[in-house]
Structure formats: structure tokens, C-alpha cells
Amino acid sequence: xxxxxxxxxxxxxxxxxxxxxxxxxxxxxxxxxxxxxxxxxxxxxxxxxxxxxxxxxxxxxxxxxxxxxxxxxxxxxxxxxxxxxxxxxxxxxxxxxxxxxxxxxxxxxxxxxxxxxxxxxxxxxxxxxxxxxxxxxxxxxxxxxxxxxxxxxxxxxxxxxxxxxxxxxxxxxxxxxxxxxxxxxxxxxxxxxxxxxxxxxxxxxxxxxxxxxxxxxxxxxxxxxxxxxxxxxxxxxxxxxxxxxxxxxxxxxxxxxxxxxxxxxxxxxxxxxxxxxxxxxxxxxxxxxxxxxxxxxxxxxxxxxxxxxxxxxxxxxxxxxxxxxxxxxxxxxxxxxxxxxxxxxxxxxxxxxxxxxxxxxxxxxxxxxxxxxxxxxxxxxxxxxxxxxxxxxxxxxxxxxxxxxxxxxxxxxxxxxxxxxxxxxxxx
Numbered sequence: 001x002x003x004x005x006x007x008x009x010x011x012x013x014x015x016x017x018x019x020x021x022x023x024x025x026x027x028x029x030x031x032x033x034x035x036x037x038x039x040x041x042x043x044x045x046x047x048x049x050x051x052x053x054x055x056x057x058x059x060x061x062x063x064x065x066x067x068x069x070x071x072x073x074x075x076x077x078x079x080x081x082x083x084x085x086x087x088x089x090x091x092x093x094x095x096x097x098x099x100x101x102x103x104x105x106x107x108x109x110x111x112x113x114x115x116x117x118x119x120x121x122x123x124x125x126x127x128x129x130x131x132x133x134x135x136x137x138x139x140x141x142x143x144x145x146x147x148x149x150x151x152x153x154x155x156x157x158x159x160x161x162x163x164x165x166x167x168x169x170x171x172x173x174x175x176x177x178x179x180x181x182x183x184x185x186x187x188x189x190x191x192x193x194x195x196x197x198x199x200x201x202x203x204x205x206x207x208x209x210x211x212x213x214x215x216x217x218x219x220x221x222x223x224x225x226x227x228x229x230x231x232x233x234x235x236x237x238x239x240x241x242x243x244x245x246x247x248x249x250x251x252x253x254x255x256x257x258x259x260x261x262x263x264x265x266x267x268x269x270x271x272x273x274x275x276x277x278x279x280x281x282x283x284x285x286x287x288x289x290x291x292x293x294x295x296x297x298x299x300x301x302x303x304x305x306x307x308x309x310x311x312x313x314x315x316x317x318x319x320x321x322x323x324x325x326x327x328x329x330x331x332x333x334x335x336x337x338x339x340x341x342x343x344x345x346x347x348x349x350x351x352x353x354x355x356x357x358x359x360x361x362x363x364x365x366x367x368x369x370x371x372x373x374x375x376x377x378x379x380x381x382x383x384x385x386x387x388x389x390x391x392x393x394x395x396x397x398x399x400x401x402x403x404x405x406x407x408x409x410x411x412x413x414x415x416x417x418x419x420x421x422x423x424x425x426x427x428x
Contacts, residue, residue, distance in 0.1 A: 014044075055079030056126070057146040059089060062137065062212060068102075070137040074146055076126035083122050086149040087132070088160040090168045090189075091139040092210065095161035097149070102133030141168065141211045143188030171196060174206060181205030182279065183222035185214050187248040191272070195247050198276050204283070214251040214266070216258045218244065223262040241265045243282070247275055291405040297330060297398035298406075299323040299417040302390040305364060310380040314344065314369040318390065323417050325349065325359040330393040331369060332425075333384035340425065342393055343378040344369040394421045396428065 020036055022029030041049065061073040072089070074081075081087075085100045104118035105128070124130045132146075144167065147160045167189060174196050182199070184206055186192035192211060199206055207225035210218060222244040244259070246268040251259075259266045265282065269275035302325065306317030318325075327349055332340040348368035349356045359365045371377055380386060399422055402410070410418070421427075 055081075055148045057081070057148075059140060059142050059144050059146050060129075061142050062140045065131075068133055069135075070140070071104075072132040072134070072137060072140060072146065074130055074132055076124060076128050076130055078126045079148070080123055080125045081130065081132065081148065082124075086151075086157075087134065087146055088149055088157065088164050089137075089146045090141050090144040090164040092141060092168070093139060095165045096136055096140055097157065097161065098134040098136050100132055100134050102131075104131040104133065105129070141189050143190045143192075143211070144168070167193075171209065174200060175209060176205040176207055178205075179207050179225050181207040181225070182243040182245055183208045183210075183218065183225055184245045185210045185212070185218060185247065185249050187211070191248055195245065195272055195275070198272060199279075202276070202280065204279065213249050214244065214246045214255045216252065216254045219255050219258040219262060219264050219266075222264045241286075243267070243279065245275055245279060247272060287405075294401035294405050295328075295398060296401040296406050297392050297394050298326050298402065298410075299394065299414055299421050300325045300329065300392045301417070302331070304386045304388075304390065307380060307386055308366070310382075312344070312369075312371050312377045312379075313347070314378070314380060315366065316369065316380075317364060317366050319364045320359050320361050321389070322361060323392070323414050324361070325365070325367070325392075326357065330372070331390045332393040333388040333390055335384060335388055338424075340391070340393070341378070341384055342372075342375070343384060343390070344371045344375075391421060391424070394418070394425055394427060399427055 018036060020029055020033045022033055056077040056079060058075050058077070059072050060075055062070065063073060064070050081100060081103060083100055083103065087098060087100060089096050103121040103124050105121065105124070107117065107119060118131065121130075145164060147164060149155050149157050149160055171189070171193055182204060184192065184195060184199070186195055186209075189211060192209060196206060196209070208221055222242045225242055242262075242264045244264055244266045246266060248270050249268075251266060251268055256266070258264075267275055267278045267282070269278065300323035301321045302318040303321050304316055305319050308315035308317065325346065327346055329346045330342065331344060331346060332342050335341055346367050347370045349359060349365050351359070351363070351365045356365055378384065399418065402418065407415070
């Protein structure tokens with residue numbers, strides 16, 4: 001072990017490897033590990049250590065500090081930052097170009113994330129962590145690169161803006177332009193990209209993205225996206241609450257209250273797999289519930305072979321010419337000229353005096369057809385004839401339910417028939 005007397009007595013580190021116990025749960029041992037890495041680097045690679053003049057700086061966190069405003073916690077790996085420098089970093093909507101107004105560091109042996117009296121600097125040289133004070137940083141993104149624009153050195157500000165924003169633009173390209181899907185918030189650009197990859201593999205659409213803590217405005221955006229997607233959801237009888245995924249970010253108290261009020265489902269987790277499992281399980285439950293409440297109309301074409309009763313309820317013997325007939329199927333008679341006439345809904349179906357749950361192509365069954373509430377009573381021989389074909393009357397809602405929940409139960413012929421009936425009834 002690295003702290004044993006023998007390890008400190010100058011053993012040959014090219015033959016012996018010091019061991020540093022660490023804990024993934026408590027973080028214990030990480031400072032010791034960092035100390036050992038730095039010590040060994042100084043001792044074994046002194047000749048290879050060099051100070052580079054080119055700027056390399058990464059944004060770790062974006063924070064609002066009382067009395068100061070929005071600041072960037074950055075890691076300056078190489079190069080330098082000075083007061084008055086023009087910096088370029090990525091923003092959610094556009095690249096940010098601003099001027100450094102302050103460079104702050106905590107007192108020696110103090111943690112930057114703990115509230116302290118900061119030490120102000122005119123210039124900082126890497127490698128070092130520093131808090132950058134500037135204007136227009138509200139939309140800055142953690143996990144992106146911060147660049148310094150120096151006009152005298154031939155820098156092109158437009159080129160720097162394009163480089164900073166390239167990663168953000170590639171991620172924004174994964175957002176569904178229709179506004180349908182989940183709203184995603186993450187702590188950094190890298191964690192956001194990782195979560196988007198998982199969602200993309202699972203074919204879960206993303207309606208919007210953001211970086212940083214979840215605030216009330218994020219809930220409002222998620223709720224608006226949910227309302228937008230309801231053109232195929234709640235308005236058609238499907239339960240599909242808007243969803244917000246918060247990966248490794250806190251959710252403000254006012255955001256939680258707004259989510260409860262607006263009906264937004266918020267999932268939070270610090271581990272990407274846990275968050276992925278939560279949303280997958282939720283959508284499976286929603287899909288099962290929607291399937292149970294669905295009202296599909298399966299495609300079928302019937303030929304009347306016998307008449308038992310001509311008025312409501314109409315009792316007929318029919319042969320299934322195409323598709324599959326099931327109870328609760330609304331029927332329409334195809335009159336001369338291809339004009340459909342709604343005659344009622346199949347409320348009962350028997351064969352050899354036994355109730356049937358379905359009748360497939362070629363089968364002959366007796367059916368009971370009743371009119372829908374508030375509709376005109378139809379009579380065979382007056383409104384339609386026994387020579388007319390009967391077809392299932394499909395609608396936009398019924399077609400959506402069949403294709404979404406029961407498509408696996410239909411063969412190629414039935415899917416083709418469904419498409420014909422869609423066209424026949426003008427379903428868009």
C-alpha cells in the first residue's frame with residue numbers, strides 16, 4: 001500500500017506498483033489517488049512535463065452566485081485567462097461571445113463549491129480551476145469548451161463560434177421537430193448526449209433538451225410539448241402524460257409543484273440505466289392501459305346469405321368474404337355506386353347456437369346488428385338490400401388503435417384490406 005513505510009522509503013516504482021484503496025460509495029481514497037498520480041508524474045516524467053501556451057479550457061458548471069450573477073466554473077488545462085479577454089462558449093440557442101469581468105478562486109485548501117470569500121486575479125495560468133465572471137452566461141452549457149478570442153493572433157471569431165456550437169447543433173438534430181416525445185434535462189453536454197443515445201436506441205422520441213437544474217419553466221415547456229403531441233394522444237382517448245427526464249440534476253420545489261399541477265411526469269436519477277428503466281417501465285404501463293381501453297375496428301367484408309329479421313335488431317346469416325369479423329364491429333352497407341350506409345353495430349355473433357368471439361374468412365355465422373344510440377333505425381329491404389356487401393366501418397381512431405396495438409394480429413391480406421377501407425371511408 002502506498003502509505004506503508006516501505007512505499008515511502010524510496011522503492012523502485014518501476015518494479016513496484018503502489019496500491020490506493022478507494023470507495024465508489026463514499027469517495028474515500030480519491031484525493032490520495034490524485035496525490036499519488038501527481039507525485040509519480042513529477043518523479044518519473046519530469047522531463048516530459050511542459051507548459052503549453054495554447055488555451056485549453058472546459059466548462060464544468062454554470063452557477064448563479066448571489067451578488068455576482070451567473071458564473072462559469074472552468075478547468076483551465078493550459079494557456080491563460082485574463083481580465084478583459086474575449087471568450088467564446090456554446091449556448092443552448094446560439095454561441096456566446098462575452099468579456100471576462102472577473103477571475104475568482106477560493107482560498108488555498110478550500111473547495112470551490114463551498115461558499116467562501118473569493119480571491120480575485122487579473123490573470124490565471126493553467127492548469128487550474130477558476131470561476132469566470134462575465135455577462136450573458138445564462139444559457140451557457142456545462143461540458144463544453146471555452147475558447148479565448150485574441151484578435152492580434154489572427155483568430156477568427158466566427159470560426160470559434162462555429163467550433164463551440166458544433167457539438168450542440170449535432171445534439172439538437174436529435175430533437176423531434178414535431179414536438180412529440182419526452183423533454184430531457186442533464187447536468188452536462190456529455191451526459192445529455194449519452195442519455196439521448198439510449199433513448200434513440202429504444203425509439204423514444206425527444207421533444208426538447210436542456211442542461212442544468214429543472215425549473216418551473218422546464219415543466220411549462222414539457223407540458224406544452226405534451227399538449228402538442230395530444231393530436232394523436234389524449235384527444236383521441238389515449239392516456240399519454242407529458243414526461244420530463246432529469247439526469248443527474250436537481251428539481252426545484254416550485255418545479256415539482258408545477259409538475260403535479262400540470263400533469264407532467266418527472267423522472268429523476270443519477271444513474272443513466274435507472275432513468276432509462278423508469279421511463280421504459282412507464283411507457284410499457286401506459287401502452288398496456290391504452291391497449292385495454294382501445295376500441296379497434298378490424299377490417300372485414302361480409303356477404304348476406306340469410307335473413308332472419310329485417311328491422312332493429314337486424315338478424316342475419318353472413319359469410320365472411322374477407323378479413324375477420326368480431327363483436328362490436330360497426331357495419332356499413334355498400335350501396336350502388338359505392339356509397340356506404342351505416343346500418344349499426346354487431347352486438348352478438350353465433351355459430352351452431354354458440355357465441356363466437358370472432359369469425360374468419362370463409363366462415364358463416366349469425367349476427368345481431370343494433371343501431372347506435374341516436375341514429376336512424378335501418379331496415380333491410382327498405383334502406384339496403386341483401387345483395388349489398390357489408391363492410392366494417394373504420395374511422396381515424398379505430399385505425400390508429402388497430403395499427404398501434406393489434407397490427408401483429410393481422411396478416412398481409414387484412415392489412416391490405418384495412419388500407420382499402422381507409423381509402424373507401426376517406427380516413428386521413
